[in-house]
Amino acid sequence: MEIKLHPDRFFSPDPGQLSVARELYRQVEHLPLVCPHGHVDPRIFADPDYRFGSPTELLLIPDHYIFRMLYSAGVRLEDLGVPYANGSSDYDPRKAWQIFADHFHLFSGTPTGIWLQDEMVNVFGVRSKLGSKNAQEIYDQIDAQLRLPAFAPRALFEQFNIEVLCTTETVSDSLEYHSAIRSSGWGARILPTYRTDAVVSLDTPGWINDLHALEEQSGISISDFSSFISTLEGRREFFKSMGAVAADHAALTAKTLSLPASDMDAIFQRGLIGEVSRTDAAVFTAGMLVEMARMSAEDGLVMQLHVGSYRNHNPALSSRFGSDKGADIPVQTELTQNLKPLLDQFGNHPNFHLILFTLDESTYSREFAPLAGHYPALKLGPPWWFHDSIHGIERYLNQVVETAGIYNTVGFNDDTRAFPSIPARHDVWRRVTCNWIAGLLVRRIIDQEDAERMAKAMAYDLAKQAYFLD
Amino acid sequence: MEIKLHPDRFFSPDPGQLSVARELYRQVEHLPLVCPHGHVDPRIFADPDYRFGSPTELLLIPDHYIFRMLYSAGVRLEDLGVPYANGSSDYDPRKAWQIFADHFHLFSGTPTGIWLQDEMVNVFGVRSKLGSKNAQEIYDQIDAQLRLPAFAPRALFEQFNIEVLCTTETVSDSLEYHSAIRSSGWGARILPTYRTDAVVSLDTPGWINDLHALEEQSGISISDFSSFISTLEGRREFFKSMGAVAADHAALTAKTLSLPASDMDAIFQRGLIGEVSRTDAAVFTAGMLVEMARMSAEDGLVMQLHVGSYRNHNPALSSRFGSDKGADIPVQTELTQNLKPLLDQFGNHPNFHLILFTLDESTYSREFAPLAGHYPALKLGPPWWFHDSIHGIERYLNQVVETAGIYNTVGFNDDTRAFPSIPARHDVWRRVTCNWIAGLLVRRIIDQEDAERMAKAMAYDLAKQAYFLD
């Protein structure tokens, strides 16, 4: 069966709305892609001759959106090639691809299904819908292309019209690949992002190792909270010198606390001797968010805060395969009271910029939009993870914009480690936002001038402005 | 005023979507009804000559969806014929019907209103809209029909094209009516479902009586947790031998706990002497959910879990009229952390099948769909109770499918004690799902092949597969 990517896909069938959506989309469709937050591995751009591996290695194995769904249907991760926690794997890439193809119907109506189809057609030129029968043929087609220079990461980066791509690195990262990209003379704008999660979660197994890595990378011995903080500050300077515009923080809850350094130090000391309680760790994380806000207000790195994901919910799975294997599940999130200590201190600060992300859509109209519709320092991240989907984007816009307006939002993040899916993801966002704006126009909630300004802002301007990417 | 059940009812007015919806519906409209969860009384099928009573007895008195709405408008339950807790009642069925008719406008825009109209037209051939003036005339018409053989329960069962109907029985039930149905030689497939709520809620008044009933039915003396468990296991075997495919569990919260048998026994012993605290009872329920999951993994009965209903919220009402009188109110529900102990043990078990139901729609996209989109053992029950409605179904599909896909859902449950409303309820589901799928198709989110497969799955296949009814 042929795949048809209809030129009007995702637009309303209403003729009036459709024609407005089409025209708005025409105005933004080819704007460069601004990618201020994501997880693409910078290594693939460091060596100009880098080539992706098999279709299975490129498209299946790194994409937990795909294999979590297959796992939910009873497929074993090892059969898909997902490596064990120790890094080993033993699989047949063609068999793994066949399993994927046999289950492709599971993705009907999901964003993963949409991105995959778009990618296959627009990146790899596949013309028929993946299924059991044509699985190997499509494998061959993609595999052959991956060997061509036009499918090298740098070539695709240029073809995708990416204006800027921010990656995410842990605080102890050497940024060697970013250095290599810069020194190679290639003009692409690929920037690191500063992430401290590994070293602020005192009760994570392996925290001490992450701390040692930080010591090693910085050349500083971290013996107390004060040296910890100054080391983190030093790393921010380094990341900034390498082009970073933002820091990123993930936390189970949005809890923030303003604590005296002595209290933070006491917990940190317990961490060093491996005696932190769960409460200690939660308090420390809450205190570190306020510390990080202070640093952002001082050095101007935009603070991104991603809250509400319960990581590694399935211990049987994570003990075998490690983290980021599709077993992170959202939890209820409270923002109004939890963020208050941070906002009390920095919510009105002219040099502080906080971008907030939530996985709890019930906060959208209740806390998320009202907070951003008041505090000058706070802006709203786009629909995140599970909610980066057609209906998810529509719910976000419907529940956020009436209270916060669009100018307290920051446009789109593709937030992906699946590099070839980037254009598809931006395209869905652009189509859905244009269609949504068209809906406002045909209901006369806004006028033509508003519509055009909003469409461009959401596709391009807001992301650049919010992350100071001009 | 004439009632018109328009052939395109509940479909979108958009001409493109309408024509797709119409065609999809045509393909599923006449598929047999699969009813894997509900509360129809099996007694009505045990005797081939059973006849329903008056229209009031059939349609009003057993239906808490109807009388709760009348009660909210100030109507007294006794005037509608709802029996007192002691079983007595004193009412005039015609006057009760008149009150109902006088208030029929309260149901405008509600699913109850839709089902009632469908039932009146399609089951009883009523042609005019119920109101104060024609109330007695319509009463006469339905009353006359109820005396005819064509309106006996077995005749209606066949006319409704029910392929399988699962009822719900407490663990101590003798299943005598199911026996009678089987031994009567009538070929209808009517299966019991195993329900233990009465005996696992240690702080319910009358728990000890329910326990005695279980002892009596099983012939086993239950003196401790161990004998309690083995008795429950024995009853599962009996239910299975009578055709049961599933167990059903209701709980205020989704709290689950893995506790040593000795801890469970200690609480159980306090129960036996009437000294359980509320906390004891909640812990015991949480522990029993894990026990029940273990049994399901062992014997293959599908585990249904209905969480989040605060039963008997209005004590003045329940002291007069007893339970199930429309005073059960949903509460906020947490799934991610509460279900973890159960899922840690059985979430990856190949022989365990958990179907989860929630009354808290804010969990749909946040926890409900993400959990099912990962755990192989978990599938999602359809929109339940208040949410079994046109907009409720649409919200469910919009919030669940993008993350979990449709193959982690289980199709429809009518979940009703109102037998004549079964076809109407399935018809609403089929129309609304076909219309929703048509919406995906006209927005090119899926293609024609996907649409047809999804429509049939949601109308028929998924329910059969999830409950192993093949």
Place this chain on the structure above:
Amino acid sequence: MEIKLHPDRFFSPDPGQLSVARELYRQVEHLPLVCPHGHVDPRIFADPDYRFGSPTELLLIPDHYIFRMLYSAGVRLEDLGVPYANGSSDYDPRKAWQIFADHFHLFSGTPTGIWLQDEMVNVFGVRSKLGSKNAQEIYDQIDAQLRLPAFAPRALFEQFNIEVLCTTETVSDSLEYHSAIRSSGWGARILPTYRTDAVVSLDTPGWINDLHALEEQSGISISDFSSFISTLEGRREFFKSMGAVAADHAALTAKTLSLPASDMDAIFQRGLIGEVSRTDAAVFTAGMLVEMARMSAEDGLVMQLHVGSYRNHNPALSSRFGSDKGADIPVQTELTQNLKPLLDQFGNHPNFHLILFTLDESTYSREFAPLAGHYPALKLGPPWWFHDSIHGIERYLNQVVETAGIYNTVGFNDDTRAFPSIPARHDVWRRVTCNWIAGLLVRRIIDQEDAERMAKAMAYDLAKQAYFLD
């Protein structure tokens, strides 16, 4: 650019739905405005010659919906003319207006933007869209009109076709302006509403001053809980004698408690000596809600309960500018368990009438509608504050009506202190409800008779009935 208020604004673009919506709207468009809850200052009607000040004073300074959005974009409140907490201000009204005009695009797609445009066109005859260039010209136009007798408050009241306007006064208010209105012989129906928040929140700074004001106004010395209660009862009688039909209560949570008078007195005594804890204060508020319900059941004043707003979330702002400055943020709300003590006592009382408002939309389908669909005493307030918007109203209707029906709702509240925005707010409600009802009709969920009855009920009848304004 010309502003066009399209006659079909806010209706669906679907031709079928549009034509039904248009016809329903035609039937309700010119019905008088019933305004049972709001915050217009009665002083403006007391003197027949009262004139509004500058456009900035009339439209910007009192409207926290507007200036919170400007503040979120970095505008300083003092530059808009918002007075400091001590009442002083130092600003140029034309410069303030210019800032507002320069930022008018922030309101694209927001209800504030819609109301402002409607007000400018329909009240002030402005013909071009506000922007940087024409700001001063539009200022001049509005300013000139405000001097005309036709723009005096009483003249606008009549022009707006307001049938009844309820204001909100604290319990210690003398109601002098209501007296002046009555004794002036002007026939307009402007009624006070009884509000006790200031004197029941024992931990609010200044509570003791509010209590003294109450003592002074009532002439009663309040030395204990008993005299406090009898004073409050006395004030209710006075408000009733001045035409009040309702009382209004705001609380952070919906917590209610039935406490012995001795417990309430103990807390009250701690309040008198300034030694209440936060817990004390929360318990006292919960106990007072039940007291207030008792009084309502006795004297028939409708009890309005607004829950879930965290007041003065931004202390830096409130210390400079005081309360009601756009820094109130909603919090998660629990209704089922919190309201139970109050409903246990009064939920079935035939003379008790409770209207509940929530800022937590996740409660709509989960608790809010199910509670109202059962308890005869409970009705549902319209979408409140942030949710009084096109999509907010649609979410409310979609999530509430299927469970509670429309007859457990109370029509519209404009809830505004911005007098000239009243017609615009009612017009949005009427348009959106008519369009929503039209959506039900074209999907054949209701018939024409239902649609017309529902449209009139929502625009007019329900508000009059719920507040006993006949």
